[in-house]
Amino acid sequence: MLLLKLAWRNLFRNVRRTLLTVMLVGFSLVALILTDGIMIGIKESMVGTITQTLAGEAQIHRRGFLDDMDEALFIADPEPIIELVEANEAIAAYAPRVLSAGMISSSYNIAGGLVYGVDADREISVSKIKQAIIEGEYLSGSPRQILLGMPMAELLEVSLGDRIVVTVSEVETGEIGQELFRLSGILEFGVPEIDEGLVFINLGVAQRVIGLDEGVHEIAVRFKNPEDAKNRNHSFYSEVNDDDIEALSWLDLSSAISSFIEIADYGTLIIGIVLFLLAALGLINSLFMSIYERIYEFGVAKAIGTTPRGIVGLVMLESFLIALVSCAIGSILGYYVNSWFEANGIPMGTFEVEGVVLQGVYTKVVIEQFVTLPFYVLLLVLVAAIYPAMFASRIVPATALQRSL
Numbered sequence: 001m002l003l004l005k006l007a008w009r010n011l012f013r014n015v016r017r018t019l020l021t022v023m024l025v026g027f028s029l030v031a032l033i034l035t036d037g038i039m040i041g042i043k044e045s046m047v048g049t050i051t052q053t054l055a056g057e058a059q060i061h062r063r064g065f066l067d068d069m070d071e072a073l074f075i076a077d078p079e080p081i082i083e084l085v086e087a088n089e090a091i092a093a094y095a096p097r098v099l100s101a102g103m104i105s106s107s108y109n110i111a112g113g114l115v116y117g118v119d120a121d122r123e124i125s126v127s128k129i130k131q132a133i134i135e136g137e138y139l140s141g142s143p144r145q146i147l148l149g150m151p152m153a154e155l156l157e158v159s160l161g162d163r164i165v166v167t168v169s170e171v172e173t174g175e176i177g178q179e180l181f182r183l184s185g186i187l188e189f190g191v192p193e194i195d196e197g198l199v200f201i202n203l204g205v206a207q208r209v210i211g212l213d214e215g216v217h218e219i220a221v222r223f224k225n226p227e228d229a230k231n232r233n234h235s236f237y238s239e240v241n242d243d244d245i246e247a248l249s250w251l252d253l254s255s256a257i258s259s260f261i262e263i264a265d266y267g268t269l270i271i272g273i274v275l276f277l278l279a280a281l282g283l284i285n286s287l288f289m290s291i292y293e294r295i296y297e298f299g300v301a302k303a304i305g306t307t308p309r310g311i312v313g314l315v316m317l318e319s320f321l322i323a324l325v326s327c328a329i330g331s332i333l334g335y336y337v338n339s340w341f342e343a344n345g346i347p348m349g350t351f352e353v354e355g356v357v358l359q360g361v362y363t364k365v366v367i368e369q370f371v372t373l374p375f376y377v378l379l380l381v382l383v384a385a386i387y388p389a390m391f392a393s394r395i396v397p398a399t400a401l402q403r404s405l
Helices: 002-011 014-055 079-087 151-154 192-197 203-210 226-230 236-238 256-294 295-303 308-344 372-393 397-404
Strands: 056-061 091-105 108-116 133-135 145-149 161-168 177-187 198-201 218-222 245-251 347-351 354-360
Touching: 002 308, 014 218, 014 226, 014 308, 014 354, 014 372, 056 091, 056 236, 079 091, 079 218, 079 236, 091 151, 091 203, 108 151, 108 192, 108 203, 108 347, 145 151, 145 161, 145 192, 151 177, 151 192, 161 203, 177 198, 177 203, 177 372, 192 198, 198 203, 218 226, 256 295, 256 308, 295 308, 308 372
Parallel strands: 108 198, 145 177
Antiparallel strands: 056 218, 056 245, 091 108, 091 161, 091 218, 133 177, 145 198, 161 177, 347 354
16 A cells, blocks of 8 residues: 555656557557547448448359359249248348349330349348438339439439330240330439449349349348358358359358458458557656656665665556556547447548448447557557666665765
């Protein structure tokens, strides 16, 4: 208890230096918490954009379909697979789809695009097609309904109710087939690849026009717990995968995003190391200045019998108190700064990361930021204090007394 009182009193011998040290360590922690929040926010936004916009958290296809989008590789009888999906308690929703490259034309212009045939009811629980509608209405089952992105609607110079002709080729025969639609809704996902190149029609119509009968190209899946989608050992994958059918998570479908997330984790680590080193150098400098100012005191202490261990303990305790106060202040400030940016976002405009368009950055507050990160800061401060403490313990009383004269 006496050592604690002495260490606490020593911190106020030079209040300005102590405050500067506390600020340096504390703001390093704030910067680290904010950096971690930004990285988590970017990763969650990217994953959310990928999985919630259209792709889903996992997809089921015929093996080889995604290699070159070969429309002939379709699942002729999806019912057994759908039964497996429905029986798996981890699955929250699924949506069968048909995909076909086609030409979309109006009375004024023509454009190429990817035609998606979707189950209007099931799609609501898997993707954000319905939420993306900015004009008109969602698919209701009418065979003549079609949804276009705003850029394609502008290119074709069409508005709600206008006639649109979709031209595709049948899978089996290769014959060209055409179908007339009325524009029922205009979409805006905020993802250029979707807004500019995709159109959506009802599943049954797409199956008939392309000649698939009850077949589908893709079954998009959403899990009750999104983390399960990343677990390649999950029962869902083992049950569905066979020699002909493959189930892939969003990590497999978006390898570039997966790699970016791994790199982002390393980036956070590197930034943390730099901030820790700056804080450590500031602390070491402060401790050495404090030791040189008190060299006479340490010399006298050793002369009257204080052991080197006692001096080491005193310096380490002073460092621990500085770290404790710094972490408390840094955690409180970090929480409020991170929470503010979580609610209001960082105004960075619209930017693209690995093909994913993000509008601003919203940080993320997680409990680990206020437990793990302060612990690391505390540990680093104690490690950084070892050398100054050892230096103080080796002070020779006679030398210390001579320097003080």
